[in-house]
Amino acid sequence: MSEDQPDRKQSGFKDKTRVGEARERLLDAVVSHDRTEEVPLSSADGRLLAEEVVAERNVPHYPRAAMDGYAVRAEDTFGASDRSPEVLRQSEQLTPDSAVRVHTGSELPDRANAVVMIEQVDEFGDEVEIFDAVAEGENVAPVGEDVAEGQHLYDPGHRLRPSDLGLLKSVGVETVAVRERPAVGVIPTGEELVQSNPGPGEVVETNGLTISRYVERWGGDATYRDVVTDDPEALRTAIQRDLTKDVVVTTGGSSVGERDLLPEVVADLGEILFHGVALKPGHPVAVGVVEETPVVMLPGYPVACIINAVQFLRPALKRVGGLPESDFPTTEALLDRKIRSEPGIRTFARVQLGENDEGATTATPTRASGSGVLSSVALADGWVEVPEGREGIPEGETVSVQDWEWSA
Structure with missing residues (x-):
């Protein structure tokens, strides 16, 4: 730990970095890679x-009929009308005063330059009556009409x-x-974590799985690592192993408790850009840089983990991969219960969408507000972002509900 790095275990999070400033610090440390690869369609x-x-x-690469009907020489139909149809012979090869049956997409016979629609033709044995004159090129898709070679x-x-x-x-x-897709090492941490069949005091690991799938949705390639226990040397080794990646992301161990060792490990290996953000739920997020590789340390509580992944990991991946920035789709809705928040803290309130008796779309804050209640995210339709300058949002106000599950 550097001398100017505060001892978080002593001071806690007295000074939290604002979300915008934290994201700016992170993106300033992210370098867009220039790797390319050839892939099949x-x-x-x-x-x-x-x-x-x-x-x-060319597309099409041959002149083709654009309608079902008869391929003709346009000049052989001049003067045709309902009262005075032109009579042409049916033929398999086009000659003067003949017509060849074609279907939409068929190759146009040699010397044909137009197609008479089937609706404008009557058939009598080996002859056809044509009731509408066609111009040269009519009902024909020429070579390169859709796309030209070299276009x-x-x-x-x-x-x-x-x-x-x-x-x-x-x-x-x-x-x-x-x-190339940005490469991301996803490292779940915590001595209490197991992959299945938890015993007393054990917790099923979900954050690493969740975050690795978000990485894939956001355009990256995730390597989902085994759980690393709360041991400084084990954490150091895990981070150093993934420094070949474009981004390293960890889950758990980012706060200020006795087992929250990651910020100290990263500070020892490199530097901490920020630790503690004015965001709720999930302020114990940290970001550092080790050997020019960003390390995003997400909180262990599932809701806090997801929110911080959206706020920090997603833009970092976009920057690394050169992917365009994109806002989440939103739904305008009437808030049917007050959202509480603290001044100076950006709050993300999970809501469910519904409809009132008048048919208007409504947003109902979920009853579960804790950052450890994963179902409150999985069963929500989106979240409402309350900016730092507001002290909550009153019932009845129109809010924008962000769909954070959108994959782009």
């Missing part, structure tokens, strides 16, 4: 392009969507160069 959904993409072939499609930095993948496959692209 089947694995490219949601990935960030590293290079420009151009079409490798610019996407710039570097574009985040690929399922529709993009379909387009890329149609133009002959089989693999794309994308930015």
